[in-house]
Amino acid sequence: MSGNIELLTDTLAAAKAEGRAALIAYLPAGFPTVDGGIEAIKNVFDGGADVVEVGLPHSDPVLDGPVIQTADDIALRGGVRIADVMRTVREAHAATGKPVLVMTYWNPVDRYGVERFTAELAEAGGAGCILPDLPVQESALWREHADKHGLATVFVVAPSSKDARLAEITAAGSGFVYAASLMGVTGTRESVGAQAQDLVQRTRVTRAGLPVCVGLGVSDAVQAAEVATFADGVIVGSAFVKRILDAPDHASGLAAVRELAGDLAKGVRGQA
């Protein structure tokens, strides 16, 4: 069974055709529980997200700030397994028909086995994967299996990436490119720097037609609206996680992420 890379590509193209940016949300699997995490993702889709990235929690999340570290920690202490991540992808996609990606670090995939991981992710209806500590020059094995199973390989680019390097990355990537808005780890920020717009422009010219979506630091509708003026998609993670962490109970957490998704969906349509 082939993965849903085309669904991802079509979804981003449809947003573009509507003259808006896509809303891409991130939530870790197993947080606060496996079933609770699946419900949260369904609520985020219902609120208006176009795409969801499901985090596969890792013991050593070196690119994540305190909010996602805390969520990963809760999920791992709850005993989340890769099978639970696959179930999360399957149920979130089956319930909504929308594209679902996995975001994680390279060691869990390497250890699980690249063929086994890509085959299971495709079978679960996944659309692709983001592996932020797997740089393009180490990615040949991953891409071989991702391509075979119809999964997108979403690379991250950073403001420090030089133009030649951007060209190398976009040539190898598929689905979209994740442009980090700033130099730093995940987490909410007061503002998204001007360097994000520069990075999107520099990335776009290297490969026409490959969407460039911006993440890191985006947390509210105003920021989403600002980023939507120059990017093909807006990625929001820590702000969703924080809504669940701060909620007094699970039901209000679900309502809070649904509401945030609704606000952000307006933002990406320029209605902040």
Added chain:
Amino acid sequence: MPSNYFFPDPEGQVPSSEGYFGAFGGKFIPEALVAAVDEVAVEYDKAKQDPEFARELDDLMVNYTGRPSALTEVPRFAGHAGGARVFLKREDLNHTGSHKINNVLGQALLTRRMGKTRVIAETGAGQHGVATATACALFGLDCTIYMGEIDTERQALNVARMRMLGAEVVAVKSGSRTLKDAINEAFRDWVANVDRTHYLFGTVAGPHPFPAMVRDFHRVIGVEARRQILERAGRLPDAAVACVGGGSNAIGLFHAFVPDEGVRLIGCEPAGHGIDTGEHAATLTAGEPGILHGSRSYVLQDEEGQITEPYSISAGLDYPGIGPEHAYLKDSGRGEYRAVTDDAAMRALRLLSRTEGIIPAIESAHALAGALDVGRELGPDGLIVVNLSGRGDKDMDTAARYFGLYDTDAEVAADAAATAEIEGDAK
């Protein structure tokens, strides 16, 4: 004029251009760090070609660090090692009290050449942190040291030393609150502040070029030891023995001996409470290949790639990874790695203190315990060089608690009984 202390690019032993030692190494880093890591590689390549770099480093090695370090024969200790002759390479006598200063001074010079004004580093036992804080004071660089919260408690003396030297010490409260987590936090800082900051990595792990570069700065240990043992004993040793956490002091000692096929290279990993208890940090003995902190090597992990929490009484060895060149030496059979328990290391620490008047770091005591076994295996004709990578002042609180050296009669009495046991061993 060739350098007496800096020996980069040993013939036939450099990693590949992508930083691979066989199947191990590489560069598994976030895109945000690619430019910075590439800059380190380019600047290091330039420095290797520049006689001025070697001249500056040589001057520091002689007049600041106090190199060459002594090679001390320890016959009373060796009486417990089956009668083999045992020599200690005295990296504990370097300025700051460990081998770490060799690498730190090299990278501090590099930091200056890159025009960066701030240095960050991780530390376990505090030896690398102290050395880094020292070099930053010397070079006028801002310095932030990340240290696991558990380690700030068990190595409180070194925390005070770093602060005295002007460094900011950040106690890391995530994960296992030890060395691994300190490295995670240092990487997070680096990603956010890479413009003006150099990550002065303290061991032979991490992304390329760190494993090769840090090794090069420590090769002086083995080059000196090889020359010294030939002068003193008239032949090469049967074994070179060192403790391994990340592996920097071990690779420093081993490397000059790699072409000498008759010299066994023996690394001593921390077995903690014993391999079968699961409470250990013996990565090469009990780990599997995986990716941690920027390179592929052996790591302690579960079947789904989650890193497992290591344990060792020694903060400097309490790490679930290992430098990729050690993984390569292990798989190629050139290196031998064995595990030494907390108890064996602590017994060796006390034995060296009482037979030779040298108090070793708990890290180095793992190598001493290994050497006792190797000596017994070799017998009276054996000849062993052990890297005494650091001194034990920092560990006196841990040792005092372990042996009951604080003032209560019962503990002093128990200690006297233990002394008798050591003397009994010698017969």
